[in-house]
Amino acid sequence: MPELPEVEVVRRGLDAHVLGRTIADVQVLHPRAARRHLAGSLDLTARLRGTQITGTGRRGKYLWLTVSSGEAIVVHLGMSGQMLIGAVPNPTHLRIATTFADGSSMNFVDQRTFGGWMLADLVTIDGSEIPEPVAHIARDPLDPAFDRDGVVTVLRRKHSEIKRQLLDQTVVSGIGNIYADEALWRAKVNGARLSSALTRRQLAEILDAATEVMTGALGQGGTSFDSLYVNVNGESGYFDRSLEAYGRVDEPCRRCGAPMQRDKFMNRSSFYCPKCQPRPRVRRTASAG
């Protein structure tokens, strides 16, 4: 659920609150929170104790804290992860607890346990230093080196539905179900259309719309569709008031007034205007031709 804007809000909060602090103790309270750290929870915590937080970074929905050992704590929030500074009001879903030498704390809370931490080396890819487990993730639209036209070229070759491609983090990162629907609504394209059947101009419009809507959401402190995604102080953003498509089934399209529709797609919901974003006319079948 947290997508690029929400993750960036969290990264900024961490940058403001934990830089320079030294980890006195860290405990993994649920094994799933460290499952991507293949050497195990005890290896993760042992290597972190005594290190100092030296910086923060983000690509797409991954964020990381660089530490004085030269490695990075890579954090993915998954569906419901929170990075909270200070005391945790309800420790039911507290998964990783960190105490700094000055007595302050940083806690990873995650109800659905899709998120987690790992400790990894940094590598240089295409001129950018990023953690090795994030190396396969494409640049996101807020990256200064994001190559929009290059992504358009990739999308022109994809014989797959455009929404599926927008959600593929190796094509363009940071976009999840909410902002994919918002970008497609703004560009007036149905997500079930084939990426390869769209023009370069249409694909560029979709990417530009995604960039605009995520920039707007970041300015509002992120979207909070429910109370699960919050900043480092446990507060929600306000962008949900600006959503034009996501969650608006049966409500009037804000452009043409037609009732918005919901389709099941990829095990999730897609919200769109049937008039502004008509479905592709012909349903393709595997045996056609």
Next chain:
DNA sequence: CCCTATTCCTGTGCGC
């Protein structure tokens, strides 16, 4: 290689 379906997880809300 390219593409798609499955899997992991838990709290909430709704119908019966």
Next chain:
DNA sequence: TGCGCACAGGAATAGG
């Protein structure tokens, strides 16, 4: 009142 189930969905992985 309580039970069962659909739903929320990011991303790795298995499979076609």
